[in-house]
Amino acid sequence: MSSTSQIITCKAAICWGLGKAVTIEDIQVDPPKSKEVRVKMLCASLCHTDFSSTQGFPHNKFPLALGHEGVGVIESVGDEVTNMKEGDIIIPTYVGECQECVNCVSRKTNLCLTYPVRFTGLMPDNTSRLSVRGQRLYHVLSCATWSEYVVVDVNYLLKVDPTINLAYASFISCGFSTGYGAAWKEAKVKSGSSVAVFGLGAVGLGVIGGAKMMGASKIIGVDKNEMKREKGEAFGMTHFINPSGSYKSASDLVKELSGGMGVDYSFECTGVPSLLNVSVEATKLGTGKTIAIGSGVENIVPFDLIAILFGRTLKGSVFGGLKTASDLPIIADKCQNEEFPLQELFTHEVPLADINKAFEIMKQPNCVKVVIKM
Template structure:
């Protein structure tokens, strides 16, 4: 009997409700439908959005199969899949690209109208391929990467070179690539410009790397964790601000470093509501641009209208403005060639069965990314 017709039983990290403990349990994974593939996950990683997901963001549907960063190998393919085969290494993403809809052909956004970002916790046909004890499982975005096997619609994945470092591939499936893309595709940072980055986790380090690639001459990083300074410098940071070390505000310190005028671009990568206004205020009057990248459970943010009225621009960004095929493939190629110092992100590793240790590790000051070994 071909594998595509069989249900697979495997282990996955599950959350049964807001505030409930994460458990590793046996689940069932259905065969792929016509335009889907079933994937054996090889490596995954932990992102702050995963913490938000067990708190009810971006949707409040449980039981929830966790994880959205990772890389895997195709185990079986649906009947209508022609561009992929068993054995291909893929990165699942949550942004599709049809290359034909109004948004895709506009060149102005990565938000495809045919294959949109899905906050339903289900597949595009509004069903699930995952179940536990006969009960339907939801996933965070397009799939659940903290499962040994998962089914993904082919329009939400990217085939990559099998020589790619698996941990690094996982990092670019969301966090690092989101920051990098925000500087490259969304802000379009100009050569010689000045940049401020709030929050120096994987997303912030990606924004620093993207800004450096675009030729920014001054890149200021803001973080209360002093240990992030060295990490950020490896990606191109020129100045570091720890707000805890000064009686002055981060805004004042950034303006001092930028001749009193503010920076050309700022990137808010934390999702902390109070920092959004600060990130706008530190940019130049009339021309400053702020990218809102970080997200969290609290998404209603009061804005300082005066800061916006004085000509500054505030723009939101999903996945750093990256298109899955057109743009992420370029980052994947750079990743495979080790053009980024992604080893600086890899600080901890745990097996799937010890997933709760990953949440504790993320609280440690020396932790950037926790890699999850799937098998």
């Protein structure tokens, strides 16, 4: 049995249907089952995926308890949980790692087959621990972090140092880590190489940080928002391109900064379909490698096959290729040791009650990350 058998009533941000307004509701949170923990959320943050989830991505199931980035403290544990306890500080993830399945053993991917990315909006047993007025609630991926309490399968959690900065811990639960891992684990950027990053939100800034750590000599940031220049430089960007002021394509502008040949690696971090072709074309013929990270509601991309036929490589990435148990603790330690300027991401804060204000703030040019105060 879990350490508490009582249902908790708390506040949560709920979207009732495709494109509908988000409301704060009193919801019920069940006790954790045997391999689950119930978490009191301490801090959460806003990612573009959270907006996309109200538009039907990654699934179209409502009512939806929102949020997937955050950090919290374990309130109670299921009776088969042995590696975590009440009072532990954790961050939820949406990628598990069993270290035994074919994929985990191969070391070629972070996509575990035992604990896969879940697009059902439910727990691994296809039920929910959340309800509102007797109606089952879905969540975006493995949990719903914009709720005062939430239940998470223990295989989708990482225990972190209790003194970690809560906002920064929230950032590394998805956005920043996704970008950092894409350069580190997915592309395996080589020292002395050249990199182009399309979109300088938290993910793109994470790519820049990862590319710098890997020793890239030229890191080109591409964004129409001039305010992102300073943010990119803080993480290690060496050159900045604002394509809105030029008649040339962004790929041509990247080539001009890389000897006319293109970069060794490019990273598409926006999810804008047309930019995927641009990011591929910005890489070198024969050897260029593009990592597709961004995603959104529109995921059907008209693709230029010629760009690939000339020897370039396009690879998709989920959570930056990071493994929850093997890799994410390294990023958490770097966060704890202040090896990243994560304060550059923290631009706004709102209480959970003002969650709709957060969506409006996200549209402002000076916004990188909005912290949700629980």
